[in-house]
Amino acid sequence: MNNEQQEQDVATVAADFAAALMQWRAVLGEEHVRTTDADLDRYARTCSSSARRALAVLRPASRDEVVALVRIARTFKTPLYPLSAGQNWGYGDACPVREGQVIVDLGRMxxxxxxxxxxxxxxxxxxxxxxxxxxxxxxxxxxxxxxxxxxxxxxxxxxxxxxxxxxxxxxxxxxxxxxxxxxxxxxxxxxxxxxxxxxxxxxxxxxxxxxxxxxxxxxxxxxxxxxxxxxxxxxxIPKSFCPFLVLFKEDEDLLAALPALRHLRLTRVLHSVPHIGNDLRALSSDGAFPRNALPERARLTPELRQQMRQAAGIGAWAMSGAFYGTRAQVWLHRRLLKQALRGVHAKVMFLPPWLLRLGRAAANFCNRLGLLPALDRKIRAAESLAGMHSGRPTGFFLRGAYWRKQGGWPSDLSDDTDLAGAGVGIMWMAPILPFRAEDLARLNQEMDTLFSSHGFDCHVTVNMINERALAAVYTIDYDAEDAMETARALECYEQGVARLYDLGYPLYRASTRGMSLLSPQGQDTFWQTVEHLKTALDPEGIIAPGRYQPGIFMGRDGAARSLG
Ligand SMILES: Cc1cc2nc3c(=O)[nH]c(=O)nc-3n(C[C@H](O)[C@H](O)[C@H](O)COP(=O)(O)OP(=O)(O)OC[C@H]3O[C@@H](n4cnc5c(N)ncnc54)[C@H](O)[C@@H]3O)c2cc1C
Known part of the structure; x- marks a missing residue:
């Protein structure tokens, strides 16, 4: 293509986009078609190093408006990127997967x-x-x-x-x-x-x-x-509800308990989605990385990690969940959990609502006397856990994202904090694995070695997503304001994703950065079928090009390319 033709093409695209904007404004009203730098910058904020600025933001209020703006987008071949609340933190935030897309923010609907x-x-x-x-x-x-x-x-x-x-x-x-x-x-x-x-x-x-x-x-x-x-x-809403915590002192204790936990999950004694977090997940909800003690490092020393565990009164792993049912059912399930864990080193604690109320009263009393500030923090954590398990969403767990941020979380951190604009750095790698101790042990070791080689602590949670599978989440917490650390985090992420596919534990969900890595073995029949469906349902390729569409990133040789 010669220069003249290229210039002509650019001019046509610009004219088309201007015409599309005019038509969108006619449908949505001036106020709901945003193109100012301030607006576009706001949507491009990221806590997962995936900033990508959209061309515009459209804010429809109804299904019919969505239909109208999709039709306009088709006419002018302008890709759209839908968002519901745009809080996909750690997976790409509110940013489109590729350049040149127009965000459709569905928040008014x-x-x-x-x-x-x-x-x-x-x-x-x-x-x-x-x-x-x-x-x-x-x-x-x-x-x-x-x-x-x-x-x-x-x-x-x-x-x-x-x-x-x-x-x-x-x-x-x-x-x-x-x-x-x-x-x-x-x-x-x-x-x-x-x-x-x-x-x-x-x-x-x-x-x-x-x-x-x-x-x-x-x-x-x-x-x-x-x-x-x-x-x-x-x-x-059940007649009776009882959150629980199980503390495991060492890695081996959790692994030893896993067969019994699997049996409880298979037989639906564990009937929610229990969550098992390593010590770092608990420590990061209680404070920030002790930068002063380790100025040159992004990883805790084993000795310091052990000390911090002891000070916080936690073990290597903690499992949280809840029982739901009649009083008799909850009592039975409590007993079965205790029985199942009898042979392993595990401390089981039940946190029924009456106990939390008592704890809250005690913490308030101590607060008034300026005593035991740790009690208040512990009760707050338990209340948040209980709330999340009983239909009351909480922002309490957002603080964990501040682990590597200089100064930790701000004193005014609220449930409404938008992490994308907070200057924190988190990237999740979320593989599925069979509900088996050997798979978990293998994966934890692999990931810890990888994180360690990049100088990071390996924050892990493992969720009993169903009766037979665990959804693990390996979190790279990094200081997004440190360019070198961010570069290391990105490298760790890309190597980690590749390693997970190699090991046979693909991710259950991709970040915008991970979309290009979804098909390490080239365009197989699965992804080709996805392309056929795309052509049938979205012939102009208008909706979110590149989202779960690895073919778009492939070179002529069919090999996957990184998003860069
Ligand atoms: C501390 C912390 C804890 C978290 N805990 C959890 C957790 O427990 N479980 C969990 O799953 N995630 C968790 N996350 C990840 C994430 O924040 C949530 O998944 C969140 O719900 C995603 O944001 P959203 O609901 O605003 O979705 P959005 O950001 O609006 O959407 C996510 C993606 O889906 C697509 N999309 C959105 N709406 C539509 C639509 N209407 N039509 C078509 N496509 C659409 C878009 O491409 C978008 O990028 C956590 C994150 C943090 C930081």
Missing amino acids: NRIHTVDGELGYAVIEPGVTQRQLAEHLAEQGMPFWCDCTGSGPNSSLIGNIVERGFGHTPYGNRIQTISGLEVVLGSGEVLETGFGHYANARTTHVYPYGVGPFLDGLFTQSNFGIVTRLGLWLLP
Whole structure:
């Protein structure tokens, strides 16, 4: 292509984009088409080194507006990148996967259309946040809780679900608790899944599969459409509820307990999504990396780590979860948990609501006398844990992201803090592994060696996502304000992802940075099929090019290319 032709092409693209903006403004109003530097910079903030500035931000208020703006985007071949609340922290934040995309921020579409108080489901739009649904259920006196993740009250439900994220209640494997999606396809058509496409179907939100191919999964971890509504099942509030903590002193103690825990999960004694975190996860919620003691390093020495564990009264691992049911069921499950762990070194603690109330009263009393500040912190952590397990989302766990930030978390850290703008650095690698001690031991060792070679502490959580699999999350916590450390973190991430595929533990979810690494063995039949579906459902490639579409990053030789 010669220079003249290139200039002409650039001019055409610019003219098309200007025309698209004009039409979007006509549909949404001037106020809801944002192009100022301040707006674009705000959406480009990142806590996972994935800053990518969009061309514009569109803020539709209804499904019909989404349809209109998709049609305009098709006409002018301008790619769109949908966001629900845009709090995909550690996985790419609110940033598109590639350059040259226009963000569709669905935050104004925040209606809760229905809550069925008999059958226990809500029909919600993408802008509905965890807090909004939780408060709505409480205000309406509904006998239901919504499942909560640890990512804070302002995270969305739909954005999390389309990423196949998970919470921690019995409805924590969220993808199994949705029924009936409304999706605006890249073609501009509106698809209703399950029974939703039958006029007057009364079963759309109670039976997800409908009749015929089951399509819901196609609209999670994909770029075929924009989900504008879905039915979400709600957890009946149990008569009795009891959070628990299990402390394991050493790595071996957790590994020894794993077969018994698996049995409890398989037999549904453990019926929520218990979460097991290593000592670093607990320490990072209680303070910052002791930079003064280790000025030259990003990793704790074994001695200091041991001292910090002892000071915090924790072991190498802690498991948290909750039991739900009648009083008799909860008592039985408590007993079965204790029995199952009898042969291993584990300290089991139950935190029923009455005990937490007592703890709170004691902490308040001590606070007034200026005594035992650690008690208040411990009770606060336990309250947050209990809240997350009982439909009350909390921002408490956001503080862990400040581990490597100079000065730790700010004194005004609130539930509303947007981590993307906080100057913290976190990248998650989240592989699935079989629920087996040998797999966990192997993976932990591999990851610790990798993190160590890059000078990082290896923060680990392991979640019992279902009866047979564990969803591990290896977190690179880094100082995003230190360029060298950030470069090391990126290298650690890319090597880590490659290693996970090599070892046979692929990720359950990719960050925007990881999209280019999804197909280490080239364009196999799976990803080719995904491309065929993309062509059928979004012929102009308008929706989120590159999102779970590794083919777009491949060189002519079919080899994966890094996002850089
Ligand atoms: C301390 C901490 C704790 C966390 N805990 C958890 C946890 O317990 N569980 C968990 O799963 N995650 C967790 N996260 C990760 C993340 O913050 C959450 O998953 C969060 O819910 C994602 O943000 P969001 O809901 O605003 O989704 P968004 O950022 O809005 O969406 C995520 C992605 O989905 C796509 N998308 C969004 N909406 C639509 C739509 N309507 N149609 C089509 N595509 C769409 C977009 O491409 C977007 O990039 C945690 C993060 C931190 C920092």
